[in-house]
Amino acid sequence: MLKKSRVNKGTFEILPKKVLLKNIRVIDNAEKLNAVKSVVIRNDKIADILDKPPASFDGETWEDKNFVLMPGLFDMHVHFREPGREDEETLETGSFTAANGGFTGVACMPNTDPAIDTQEVVNFIREETRDYLVDVHPVSAITKAREGKELAPIAEMVEAGAVAISDDGSPVMNAELMRRALEYSKMFDIPILGHEEDTNLSKNRHMHEGFYSTKLGIQGIPALSEEIIVARDIMLTEFTGGRFHVCHISSKGSVELIRQAKAKGLKVTCEVTPHHFTLTDQVVESYDTNTKMNPPLRSDEDRQALIDGLKDGTIDAIATDHAPHSIEEKEAEYINAPFGITGLETALGLITSELLDTKILTLKDIYDRCVQNPRKILNLDVPKIKTGENANLTLFSQKENWTYNDSISFSKSRNTPFTNHPLTGRSVVVINKGKIFKTPPLK
Ligand SMILES: [Zn+2]
Structure with missing residues (x-):
């Protein structure tokens, strides 16, 4: 009899029409980007890459001084x-x-x-x-x-x-x-x-x-x-x-x-x-x-x-x-x-x-x-952080200290030697194909 491990059910949510990634480090070697910027995503596309964040913004906002944004x-x-x-x-x-x-x-x-x-x-x-x-x-x-x-x-x-x-x-x-x-x-x-x-x-x-x-x-x-x-x-x-x-x-x-x-x-x-x-x-x-x-x-x-x-x-x-x-x-x-x-x-x-x-x-x-x-x-296009490009992005926190445990896993299997292993750095959200996935908080 198979022992079924509890599996978290995920959702790929529809990306909100407007998203602001505010004052975060942006890395894209192809675009020569390695600086703190604010990135606006509108209708699934990168709309603006700004040195200073907009004075007001009426969409979803992600901000933290330890956040790093890269193409996915x-x-x-x-x-x-x-x-x-x-x-x-x-x-x-x-x-x-x-x-x-x-x-x-x-x-x-x-x-x-x-x-x-x-x-x-x-x-x-x-x-x-x-x-x-x-x-x-x-x-x-x-x-x-x-x-x-x-x-x-x-x-x-x-x-x-x-x-x-x-x-x-x-x-x-x-x-x-x-x-x-x-x-x-x-x-x-x-x-x-x-x-x-x-x-x-x-x-x-x-x-x-x-x-x-x-x-x-x-x-x-x-x-x-x-x-x-x-x-x-x-x-x-x-x-x-x-x-x-x-x-x-x-x-x-x-x-x-x-x-x-x-x-x-x-x-x-x-x-x-x-x-x-x-x-x-x-x-x-x-x-x-x-x-x-x-x-x-x-x-x-x-x-x-x-x-x-x-x-x-x-x-x-x-x-x-x-x-x-x-x-x-x-x-x-x-x-x-x-x-x-x-x-x-x-x-x-x-x-x-x-x-x-x-x-x-x-x-x-x-x-x-x-x-x-x-x-x-693999001859695949490399996504870019560039105005007008489709948003294909990984936002992660470089300073988050955490330990991995089974309860936060979305996998059906549990075979890792890193359970309870102290880690630094964790994904916050990923965005692609007009969808967003938010890494759930630690339990
Ligand atoms: Zn192999």
Whole structure:
């Protein structure tokens, strides 16, 4: 019998005709904006960007000296579980979870059931989410049923609106097939989003191979299992002239390989998750199955290398890899529990506490990693804070101190290691497509 967790029901409200975001820091690198401004939204469009707020205003007003306004944040790696595991997440609950975390757009991965490997499933996701505040862009599979055996009908899925191809959750172990996928994807100028893992090195293993796996007696996944496939796919990218994006990089060696590939001028990009730049394999000592994800949390040396990669631009994007799992699946012994944690609602808090407060990154860097780069990688328009543009915005409080707990979640799942973790920085409202979502107060 499934234990149903209580799920908050969200609403995407109609955006009031007039909204004033008053005396807030506005960041938009493309518009060279990094200053305190007042932004007026009228009839869903940005009507004015003012140095001084209007003397009077008869619409909804948001004001706080700690508020930061950016074009809407984008998460290029989420798992919404629909179709197939609607008990864990649906397109709808996933979208509210994204909005609650401060995101106005996501790309959803194809490891659903059935997989996103036909035009029909791409159409289904596009249709279902058409009226949501959150833009949901399907990523379709590289191979049929993500089995790594035969290419999926890529052309028709791209035609239907798939923004990239990926077998995420699984690697494409066959190099010849990956070569053909790269050659094929070039025709549509879409990237391949690679889940990099040599399963021969990782099979039946459950955490990072290192000091703590030895201490805990748990079979470890070596960093090498990721790096060997990153190296292979960089070589294939060079050989084919294709475009490759490495998902959720976790190791020092991967960062270095990508740094070298970029120096060579190859079209290689990558992303990192908040949990990989925040936590290390030491937390597995708790045996909490919410510390189990793939790739696993690695050593502090790896974590430092990820931070260096974020700093010098080797890492292009921050993505959550939001991966909901049911309570009973995660309530297993460590070695039997599935990989994956939720991440949409804690991402902005971790970005602020771990990267902004520590002065590792600036707000302008966050714009690059969370607004612009993920959309550019997926060939999507980057929303702008510019007079006359549609309002697609994230307003967040940079100084709000809070702790995450289940009761404020919109996700159907509860598998996060960040429950009761102190955070700074929280979304206030997101606006897109003529709708507004207000992050509810803490309970
Ligand atoms: Zn993956």
